[in-house]
Amino acid sequence: MFKLYSSLRKELLLLINDKVGLALMFLMPLLLVFIITIIQDSAYKMVNENQIPLLVVNHDQGKEGAKLVGLLQKSGLFKIDAQDGIAQGSLKSELLARGKMIALYIPAAFSAGLESNAADVSSILMDDLGLEHDTTASEKISMPKLSFYNDPVLQENYSYSIISVIQSYMSVIENSLMIDRMYASMDIAERSQKLKDKMISNRVGIQQILASNNNSTAIPNSTQHNVPAWTIFAMFFMVVSLGSNIVKERINGSFLRLKTMPTTFMVVMFSKMAIYVVVAALQVALTFSMGVWILPRLGLPKLSVPDNIIATVAVIFISSMAAVSYALMIGAFAKTEQQANGFGAISIIIFGAIGGILVPTFVMPGFMQFFSNFSPLHWCLEGFYVLFLKGGSWQDLRGVFSFLGIFIVFCQLATYFKLRLERII
């Protein structure tokens, strides 16, 4: 036991003396969680909470254009900048000059065109019903077209979303006009309001339900994604500290010296793994504490801790074992400290990128989603997502444990055979 205690103490002392390694393992995740969460949260808010700045040029001679602008304003989705003095020809340059992303142009014949179309529809209906109506031929005006301008940097799906919103308000206006016209043709114009109200209030609603197994009401947000993601990233970054430690011990002959002593190399490896698994657990505790207590104080969403504590501990343990095993393997194969640090760090960034740490895997192209399965960080993240966002059971974690288990065994065997090849074991 004294041997094990001394070995653990030595690893701890080496760790404490590695200031750069400590900063990378503890300071980096805190900063990353803090910065990325703030950035992503403001992006979420820009879409979900903030009003979208919209330049509106209304040249309509009638009242429907103003009604549309009123409805858009009332929706609360847009911050409308009405600039009716701008000519349509100069709208593009005005949009860019004013630093706006989107603009809506309502043409002069907007109301006239809508009214003409409503009259046509009403006339067809009255004819089909065999009812008398005013058949005096009026001037036919074609359906108006709204012009939607957008900055090319604006995401296409974002533009389509705004167009859909405008179209839904247009439907309200067009339906309202048609009802008015039909009721007027039947000389019961004063009764139209009841039907209009009924039609608007009885539209089919869409209920949003989260695909979660525990009926959790936790809404995926920037904190829920970023805290586990960057914690895993930092866990794997222990390759810089642990990997270079192993390279040093291999190169300076400490490992060979141990071979001449009445001790087993397992004590050394076990001590390294134990200390760094504790480091990983501390990293989780630190970043999760930040998610629970500090981020909400900064106006960011609070981290919801999963209910299944045992599964959470198991996911943390297997993730940290994967990180430790990877660092051991890099340390065993690298020829120099620089190689261990450089390759180790870059490989983690690449694993992080394909594993969904930097960008979620679901926005990646199909072939990249396939490759993400080969990133250990992806499976660690998947484990946390199952716990945090899907309220996952042990059943859901089977894939995570299987892949990470295979990865750990592979790394440990590779480390063993490399050290054996060097006659250290």
Place this chain on the structure above:
Amino acid sequence: MAAQACIEIKNVYKRYKAAQEDSLSGVSLRITQGDVFGLLGPNGAGKTTLISILCGIIPVSSGDVQFYHDGEPYSETERKRRIGFVPQEYAFYQELSPRQNLDYFGAMYNLSKTKLEERREHLLQVLGLEKAADKKVGTFSGGMKRRVNLAIGIIHQPQILFLDEPTVGVDVQSRNAIIRYLQQINQDGTSIIYTSHHMSEAEEFCKNIALIDHGKVIAAGELQDLKTQHAVANLQTLFINLTGEEYRD
């Protein structure tokens, strides 16, 4: 009556994987208990390979090595407890202090906490490391690092001590301190097997030597006898006469 052997090396061959030639070719030596035995030879002669085999770091390709104490052979497991090894490299933790290094390696030698503390403080004192005992070894001079390296190898009071170039790159003061202490532990009963390129140091320190070149023992025996036999005044001349003046890179 001949002195009892502590190591018997019989017809040892060693060829590394993918190597064209043997690193050791039929080496046979008998090292007696209580001796200071010098393994001498030019670069690449096979000295470090032989020491690595004796310390159990690498296996022999063929041949036999047997360890004894008071005439009794003992096992490889037992050998690890009875030998000490001081490699050429600074094989310790530069980020830790001498005290912390000794604590760690002492524990690996199965020393009890009390015994370890006693030996640690003794070595720090006799090797002049007491004042720097809690400073990081990485900040030390070459001589101090050599003394730390030595202290680690002898913390458990080994019966046989292997030293691979223990004084390379150190100043005269540190070299004297190291040699003085080695002579003292030899007088206390520790057998020493030592390699060096310092011929004058080896001449002063060793009782018996083996000259190795191209993996073969080209001369072995009591130093004085070898000088008389080859009619030379000192070890350096003997060395040059037997190994030649060509570069060994």
